[in-house]
Amino acid sequence: MQTPGRTKISDILSSKNSGKSFVVKGWVRTKRGGKNIAFIALNDGSTINNLQLVVDVPNFDETVLKQISTGACIKAEGILTESTGSGQPVELQVKNIEIYGTADAQQYPLQKKVHTPEFLREIAHLRPRTNTFGAVLRIRHAMAYAIHKYFNDNGFYYLHTPVITASDAEGAGAMFQVTTLNLDSLPKTKENKIDYSGDFFGKRTSLTVSGQLEGELGALALSQIYTFGPTFRAENSNTPRHLAEFWMIEPEMAFYEIQENMDLAEDFIKYLVKYALENCADDIAFLNQKDPELVERLQGVANTTFARLDYTEGIEILEHSGIKFEYPVFWGADLQAEHERFLVEKHFKKPVILTNYPKEIKAFYMKQNSDGKTVRAMDVLFPSIGEIIGGSQREENFDKLQARIDELKIPVKDLWWYLETRKFGTAPHSGFGLGFERLLLFVTGMANIRDVIPFPRTPNNAEF
Numbered sequence: 001m002q003t004p005g006r007t008k009i010s011d012i013l014s015s016k017n018s019g020k021s022f023v024v025k026g027w028v029r030t031k032r033g034g035k036n037i038a039f040i041a042l043n044d045g046s047t048i049n050n051l052q053l054v055v056d057v058p059n060f061d062e063t064v065l066k067q068i069s070t071g072a073c074i075k076a077e078g079i080l081t082e083s084t085g086s087g088q089p090v091e092l093q094v095k096n097i098e099i100y101g102t103a104d105a106q107q108y109p110l111q112k113k114v115h116t117p118e119f120l121r122e123i124a125h126l127r128p129r130t131n132t133f134g135a136v137l138r139i140r141h142a143m144a145y146a147i148h149k150y151f152n153d154n155g156f157y158y159l160h161t162p163v164i165t166a167s168d169a170e171g172a173g174a175m176f177q178v179t180t181l182n183l184d185s186l187p188k189t190k191e192n193k194i195d196y197s198g199d200f201f202g203k204r205t206s207l208t209v210s211g212q213l214e215g216e217l218g219a220l221a222l223s224q225i226y227t228f229g230p231t232f233r234a235e236n237s238n239t240p241r242h243l244a245e246f247w248m249i250e251p252e253m254a255f256y257e258i259q260e261n262m263d264l265a266e267d268f269i270k271y272l273v274k275y276a277l278e279n280c281a282d283d284i285a286f287l288n289q290k291d292p293e294l295v296e297r298l299q300g301v302a303n304t305t306f307a308r309l310d311y312t313e314g315i316e317i318l319e320h321s322g323i324k325f326e327y328p329v330f331w332g333a334d335l336q337a338e339h340e341r342f343l344v345e346k347h348f349k350k351p352v353i354l355t356n357y358p359k360e361i362k363a364f365y366m367k368q369n370s371d372g373k374t375v376r377a378m379d380v381l382f383p384s385i386g387e388i389i390g391g392s393q394r395e396e397n398f399d400k401l402q403a404r405i406d407e408l409k410i411p412v413k414d415l416w417w418y419l420e421t422r423k424f425g426t427a428p429h430s431g432f433g434l435g436f437e438r439l440l441l442f443v444t445g446m447a448n449i450r451d452v453i454p455f456p457r458t459p460n461n462a463e464f
């Protein structure tokens with residue numbers, strides 16, 4: 001379908017249809033020139049590239065031209081010609097301009113200079129109009145599409161799991177509570193605890209930290225499903241890799257054991273990186289100017305075989321590294337980003353999949369190994385990111401799962417439905433979660449996770 005009333009700048013630039021008349025609409029990036037000729041760089045978001053508009057000043061309405069400045073939104077009509085200047089193949093010889101919205105140069109915050117990411121976060125309502133965020137947002141879209149395409153092409157069903165939940169899937173940190181109770185006068189039980197029986201759902205509920213538990217219910221019927229939705233964690237971690245609201249992709253597969261789970265994770269993530277290289281070339285080339293090793297890093301991951309080893313071997317490598325890490329290394333320690341990045345960037349120089357972690361540092365649902373100490377967890381570790389995927393084979397044995405739940409004192413009344421899948425037609429199964437923004441950090445080369453989501457949610461920040 002044609003875009004009504006205009007031609008997209010991406011289509012104009014790729015068609016090079018000179019001699020023809022076109023209508024374009026977009027936002028002015030810059031205006032320059034003098035008495036005889038003016039150049040306006042116009043961007044409509046369809047591509048990182050601007051269309052150059054050429055205005056014959058003496059024959060143009062001066063009052064209209066005066067109102068056009070960086071940030072203004074205009075409609076322009078003219079004839080496309082081959083460009084005589086360098087930098088662009090074609091330009092539009094403008095006949096008419098209609099102004100939709102001016103942008104006062106004294107007030108418009110996005111002037112033609114380099115702004116810091118911190119400043120741009122304060123104007124997240126306008127930052128999509130910068131080259132960098134335009135590129136990031138187009139890549140974000142392309143990756144979302146590629147994720148659905150990959151799973152659809154491989155016979156997975158998209159399962160919508162709930163955002164509001166009464167169970168804590170991960171024990172992965174604090175949850176955001178959801179309530180309609182009046183917080184100024186909370187109803188109490190006889191034991192002086194908060195009485196949730198009058199709350200909206202008749203029980204205490206929260207925003208989900210993961211769709212996995214419901215995902216497993218789907219996989220144990222449809223064989224292969226995936227979820228792709230927002231997840232919420234109220235952990236107070238102000239790092240460049242944590243958000244309080246992030247998007248997660250969670251495939252879950254019946255009849256997959258841990259090896260097949262790793263194979264899928266590796267194939268999936270390489271597919272996504274290749275998709276970005278092939279389909280987002282202009283945007284990635286632009287981002288590569290800021291981060292000159294970006295393309296090399298992406299190609300490296302797409303064309304390598306990931307290293308696979310046990311957590312125990314990983315700990316041995318770290319212990320013998322001779323490096324004094326900030327967080328201590330010992331068997332049983334939860335690996336920190338500094339450890340993960342050492343393994344990936346210094347030791348193996350490629351992505352690493354670590355398996356068979358100590359059960360104490362992993363979730364209750366992971367399949368227990370016969371050593372009684374480890375579980376069939378797998379984390380995929382990436383250069384400059386650390387953990388990008390976390391997953392496992394699931395414990396499908398009812399008694400073992402029940403025993404672990406008892407050991408950890410997890411309230412079974414909240415999980416009766418989960419346990420029933422192990423009672424009725426249980427099956428070996430596996431899955432993993434890919435943090436969508438961590439993937440985008442890798443693909444775009446951006447340094448802070450706040451800069452790969454349109455409107456980040458972090459401690460003390462829910463603006464926009």
Ligand code: 4AD
Nearest residue numbers: 210212242243246250388389390391432433435438
């Ligand atoms: O390792 P996690 O906690 O695993 C799960 O939630 C499992 N239920 C997944 C599964 O097996 N279905 O989280 C999975 C991934 C992490 O590897 C990381 O990429 C991302 O989610 N992630 C975050 N991303 C941004 N901000 C946060 N606070 C994140 N916490 C986890």
Ligand code: MG
Nearest residue numbers: 379387389390
């Ligand atoms: Mg994890």
